[in-house]
Amino acid sequence: MKSKLAILMAFLLLLQLTSCNSNKKANENTLLVIDRLGREIHVPKKVDRVVGLGPGSLRTLLYMDALALIVGVEQNEGRDMTRPYNLANPEISELPRIGPQHGGEAELILRVRPDVIFLSFTTMANADALQAKTGVPVVVIETPEMAVEQDELFDTLKLVGRIINKNERANALISYIKTNIEELEERTRNITSKPKVYIGGVSYQGARGFYSTQINYPPFIFANAKNVASEDNNSSEVKGVSIDKEKLLIWNPDFVFVDESGINLVKEDYNSNPTLFHSLNAVKKDQLFCTFGYNNYSTNYEMVLANSWYIAKTIYPDAFKDITIREKLNEILTTFLGRNISLDAFKHSFNKLDKSNL
Structure with a gap:
């Protein structure tokens, strides 16, 4: 009996030692990270293959x-040429397809053998399920609104940087974003006479018309612009909202900006009620401009900054005499995407709109 007990104890001790050695080896080869949903995940210390x-x-990658x-x-990536990152990286159109947008397909993901899967706009249950199906670490990241959720954005950049060994890149990008926002604030902080501005055609869950706007429109916040929609509503809402047509007549903005993603629907709105448009001071004084539609499969952050500089220079020309929008746009795109993009791709954006062509 004692002999059997001794053998059993020895066997259990051997199992414990084996487990400890296995855990030690795993710890030497993996990195413990906490993703944006608070999940603890072990990822390889050396990551060579990823998908987003x-x-x-x-x-983000x-x-x-x-x-x-x-x-x-x-499936949709690399084909929508209204997204600057597609234009800057044509190589991605040649990469294998790993399923439909909003999450891909486990079987197709496995075929490309990623070391880590980065996943956004999901739940803990869905992330765990994908990890169980693939056997690949799934790290949930955030791609939040830029003006009021900056910390969340920066935390995502740091998290990705830690996993793919790009800490310096994360810090450089965060520093660049902060520097731009700080300079815009510095240039506009003491301007006392601020014209009223409105942005129409703001997309959310698809293209929208002229009466779609954003109460907390980041470029207006960064440019210290007097957004008529937020003057009338102090909500913290970051998504687009629809307003009553009559509101615009009451607000009567001095400058009107149109999000290019909604420009065709804005034209339809104009054709259905041209009298309203021509009643606005901005239209009467030919102060109608086009910004880039950066809400496209989440936020194109570089274009938020580009819009901010364009709007600031448009409404406060004296404070931005030294800034050339073309040069600033080139700088921003190169910093974020590593390459410049032909401005011909932006069509109406960063230009004055001819009201006669609406």
Whole structure:
């Protein structure tokens, strides 16, 4: 009996030692991270192959200078040429497809053998399920609104940087964003006479018309602009909202900006009620401009900054005499995406709109 007990104890001790050695080896080869949902995940210390699933995930990897690590993309990626990161990285159109947008397909993901899967706009249950199906660490990231959720954005950049060994890149990008916002604030802080501004055609869950706006429109916040929609509503809402037509007549903005993503619907709104448009001071005084539609499969952050500089220079020309929008746009695109993009791709954006062509 004692002999059997001794053998059993020895066997259990051997199992414990084996487990300890296995855990030690795992700890030597993996990194414990906490993703944006608070999940603890062990990822390889050396990551050579990644995929980004969900709105903004691939874009985040490209911001982080990780093109060489990306081994597959969702069906829609690389084909929508209204997204600057697609224009700057034509190589991604040649990568294997790993399923539809908003999460891909487990079987197709496995075929490209990623070391880590980055996933956005998901739940803990869905992330755990994908990890169980693939056996690949799934790290949930955030691609939040830029003006009031900056910390969340910066935390995502740091998290991705830690996993793919791009800490310096994360810090450089965060510093660049902060510097731009601080300079815009410095240039506009003491301007006392601020014209009233309105942004129409703001997209959310698809293109929208002229009466779609944003109470907390980040470029207006960064440019210290007097947004008529927020003057009338102090909500913290960050998504687009629809307003009553009569509101515009009451607000009567001095400058009107149109989000290019909604420009065709704005034209339809104009044709259905041209009298309203021509009653606005901005239209009467030919102060109608077009901004880039940056809400496209989540936020194109570089274009938020580009719009901010364009709007600031438009409404406060004296404070931005030394700024050339073309040069500033080139700088921003190169910093975020590593490459410049032909401005011909932006069509109406960063230009004055001819009201006669609406």
